[in-house]
Structure formats: C-alpha cells, structure tokens
Amino acid sequence: MNVVQILERLVSFPSVVGTPNGDVVDWIVRYLESHFVRVNVLPGPEGDRANLFATLGPEDRRGYILSGHMDVVPAQEAEWRSDPFTLRAEGENLYGRGTSDMKGFLAAVLASVPALRALRLDHPIHIAFSYDEEAGCRGVPHLISRLTELCAPPLGAIIGEPSNMRGVRAHKGKAAARISIEGRAGHSSRPDQGINAIHLMVDVLSKAVETAGALTQGPHDPTFEPSYSSMQVGTLKGGQALNIIPDLCVAEIEARAIPGIAPTALLEPVHAVVRSLAAHGINATWEPLSDYPALSLPPDAPLSALVERLTGAPSLAAVSYGTEAGLYQNAGIPSIICGPGDIARAHKPNEFIRAEELTSCQTFIEALGGFLSIRS
Structure with a gap:
C-alpha cells in the first residue's frame, strides 16, 4: 500500500x-504485523481505547520515537463538501477529517515501514501512537509510563503534528478545568427562597480575570507571542429563563504557561476560590480537563540539528498550539515537533493535506532510517 492508500484507510x-478506537488500532496492528513488526497494544484505563507501541531495529539499543495520535476532533460542521471520513482527492489536495491533524503523519510512518525493515538499523525507530490527544493529551501518559519496559531510554522523540515539515522547538503548556456550582431554583420574584448559582460564580470569574491581568506582567519569554502566560474563561453556562433563579452555573477555564511554569499552578488562585466556596457549604466542584507541560528544546540540541539536517530547513523557535512533546520531554526524552500538513487546516471543515506533503514526510522518515543504519 502506498501512503495515500494508507491515509484513505x-x-x-x-x-x-x-470514543472507542479499537477499529483503527486493530487495522494498524494487522498492517504492522504483515510487515513482521511486533506491536504492543497498551489498553488505557477507560477500557475501550488503547495506545500502541512498536519497534523496528534492535530493541536493546537507544533510538528515536515517532509519535502521533490516532484520534481526531468531531466533524459535524455543515460546511463539509463531502463525507469527512471518506478521503476525497481534488488535484493534489486530499480532504478528510484528520488528514493534517494528524493521520497524514501516521500514514507516512506506516508507509515507511517496508523501507525501514529493509535497512540494517544500528539504532531503533519506535512507533508510538496514542489516543485522546485532542482531549488534552490524556492517552499518551499511560504509554510514556510503560517506556522503561518497552525500550531502552530513547535518544529523542519526533512528534508529527502538522508543522509544514519544519522542526519546532517549543510550545506553551496548558491546563484546563470545569467549575460547577449548584444553587437552588425558584421564582425570580422571591430571591430569598432560592440560591442564584450564577451570582455564586462571580467570585470565581473575578479571580480568573484578576489573575489573567496579573500574568501579563510576566515573567516573559520572548520566544512566544504573547511572551507571557495567559488565562481565560472560555465557556459559561447557566440559567433557564429570566424569571427563574439559576440552580446551576458551569464555567470552563484554561491557562497556558511559558516553559518553566506548571500550568496547573496558574489555575491555583481560581481553584482556591472554589475550595473556599465548598468550605462554606456551597456545592462547588472542580474537574480537571487537561494538563500538559510546555516544550522547550535548546536551539543547539542534537535532535534539532538532526531534524534540520534531514528536512533541509531551519527549525522554528515556537508555535502557539500544544502537543504531546512536553510530556515526552518531562520524561527525560528530548523532543521536537515535525510533521506534514498545516495546523491552519486542522479542526475545520474540509480539512486537507497535499499528496506531496505526505511524500515529503515519508522521505524524511526513511532518511532518518538511513541515518541510523549500519554503513556497509
């Protein structure tokens, strides 16, 4: 199968x-096994989805991880011009959900397997595919926790998020949470007989706005735009009608942190307000939604030099989106982003990747194999 045929599948x-991902995992396992690659399927605690990990080359030596996620965001937008889960070719453009983010990278990795298998690899190439990255990198921590039993300490990880095949050395970390406050419903003419949940949320929102303002003062990292960590309330829901006292208010909040700062620490002032409300008998709950650290790879890191050599292009200092790379880095594995496609096409109707981008990525991966192979 060529790379486009693999992407189609x-x-x-x-x-x-x-959602469960058994179908795509099973297909990838069968494909790899058909090329005599041993695959480890690593079920997550949810019970209906799994990560997978495979190695090409000597398992007892240090090598590089090719990391990607198998999940995609929903595709319910009315603007889709075709079935988002049926690959549609229009010239060089290949349309479908996940083509850029990031099944295009998965396809390039899988298409490279026959060529990699034909090489005498002196150091291994590991394939690490995860689940639920789009929910805040929830699947890959379970995979990373198993690496010590799966392989020798990796030399580095290449995360194939869409970057136009340019290495990317940094991104901010992110943490998010959902806050729910329960009140008591009643007629708005008798506020003494109800408890307004939206009013109770005001202190939480005020602390979030106050903290967001304070973060603009620094610390700063000129690698990023903006150069400071940030916070925002992204959603706010509550109330049924104007003349009914709201009995529930739910807010979702996120913080994005520059390297060196834990994203959850930025949320702590807001979390403290929620805990205070709960301590005073109010039914206020805090539900973590996501938490992944920032990525920061030095410009002179060997991994950056390797990716620049293989792509023929200088790496980028930073991007605005987040990835699983920071989690690999936190596990002591130097990490960089490099993958086909453009992030500007992701999470939108009529998402697409170009056939030449897939070919470029496949060439990059096979060149990595050549770099790691035994010279005769």
Missing part, C-alpha cells in the same frame, strides 16, 4: 476523541 475510521 486511516481516515475511514471515525476515531473521534473520547
């Missing part, structure tokens, strides 16, 4: 984040 699996 991958896109056909509606592996939407937060």
Whole structure:
C-alpha cells in the first residue's frame, strides 16, 4: 500500500476523541504485523481505547520515537463538501477529517515501514501512537509510563503534528478545568427562597480575570507571542429563563504557561476560590480537563540539528498550539515537533493535506532510517 492508500484507510475510521478506537488500532496492528513488526497494544484505563507501541531495529539499543495520535476532533460542521471520513482527492489536495491533524503523519510512518525493515538499523525507530490527544493529551501518559519496559531510554522523540515539515522547538503548556456550582431554583420574584448559582460564580470569574491581568506582567519569554502566560474563561453556562433563579452555573477555564511554569499552578488562585466556596457549604466542584507541560528544546540540541539536517530547513523557535512533546520531554526524552500538513487546516471543515506533503514526510522518515543504519 502506498501512503495515500494508507491515509484513505486511516481516515475511514471515525476515531473521534473520547470514543472507542479499537477499529483503527486493530487495522494498524494487522498492517504492522504483515510487515513482521511486533506491536504492543497498551489498553488505557477507560477500557475501550488503547495506545500502541512498536519497534523496528534492535530493541536493546537507544533510538528515536515517532509519535502521533490516532484520534481526531468531531466533524459535524455543515460546511463539509463531502463525507469527512471518506478521503476525497481534488488535484493534489486530499480532504478528510484528520488528514493534517494528524493521520497524514501516521500514514507516512506506516508507509515507511517496508523501507525501514529493509535497512540494517544500528539504532531503533519506535512507533508510538496514542489516543485522546485532542482531549488534552490524556492517552499518551499511560504509554510514556510503560517506556522503561518497552525500550531502552530513547535518544529523542519526533512528534508529527502538522508543522509544514519544519522542526519546532517549543510550545506553551496548558491546563484546563470545569467549575460547577449548584444553587437552588425558584421564582425570580422571591430571591430569598432560592440560591442564584450564577451570582455564586462571580467570585470565581473575578479571580480568573484578576489573575489573567496579573500574568501579563510576566515573567516573559520572548520566544512566544504573547511572551507571557495567559488565562481565560472560555465557556459559561447557566440559567433557564429570566424569571427563574439559576440552580446551576458551569464555567470552563484554561491557562497556558511559558516553559518553566506548571500550568496547573496558574489555575491555583481560581481553584482556591472554589475550595473556599465548598468550605462554606456551597456545592462547588472542580474537574480537571487537561494538563500538559510546555516544550522547550535548546536551539543547539542534537535532535534539532538532526531534524534540520534531514528536512533541509531551519527549525522554528515556537508555535502557539500544544502537543504531546512536553510530556515526552518531562520524561527525560528530548523532543521536537515535525510533521506534514498545516495546523491552519486542522479542526475545520474540509480539512486537507497535499499528496506531496505526505511524500515529503515519508522521505524524511526513511532518511532518518538511513541515518541510523549500519554503513556497509
């Protein structure tokens, strides 16, 4: 199968984040096993989805991880011009959900397997595919926790998020939480007989706005735009009608942190307000939604030099989106982003990747194999 045919099969699996992914995992396992690659399927605690890990080359030596996620965001937008889970070619453009983010990278990795298998690899190439990345990198921590039993300490990890095949050395970390406050419903003419949940949320929102303002003062990292960590309330829901006292208010909040700062620490002032409300008898709950650290790879890191050598292009200092790379880095594995496609096409109707981008990525991966192979 060539890279486009593989992408066609991958896109056909509606592996939407937060749903079972057994179909796509099973297909990838069968494909790899057909090329005599041993695969480790690593079920997550949810019970209906799994990560997978495979190694090409000597398992007892240090090598490089090719990391990607199998899940995609939903594709319910009315603007889709065709079935989002059926690959559609229009010239060089290949349309479908996940083509850029990031089944295109998965397809390039899988298409490279026959060529990699034909090499005498002196150091291994590991394939690490995760689940539920789009929900805040929830699947890959379970995979990373198993690496010590799966392989020798990796030399580095290449995370194939869409970057136009340019290495990317940094991104901010992110943490998010959902806050729910329960009140008591009643007629708005008798506020003395109800408890307004929206009013109770005001202190939480005020602390979030106050903290967001304070973060603009620094610390700063000029690598990023903006150069400071940030916070926002992204959603706010509550109330049924104007003349009914709201009995529930729910807010979702996120913080994005520059390297060196734990994203959850930024949320702590807001979390403290929620705990205070609960301590005073109010039914206020805090539900973590995501938490992944920032990525920061030095410009002179060997991994950056390797990716620049293989792509023929200088690496980028930073991007605005987040990835699993920071989690690999936190596990002591130097990490960099490099993958086909453009992030500007992701999470939108009529998402696409160009056939030449897939070929470029496959060439990059096979060149990595050549770099790691035994010279005769």
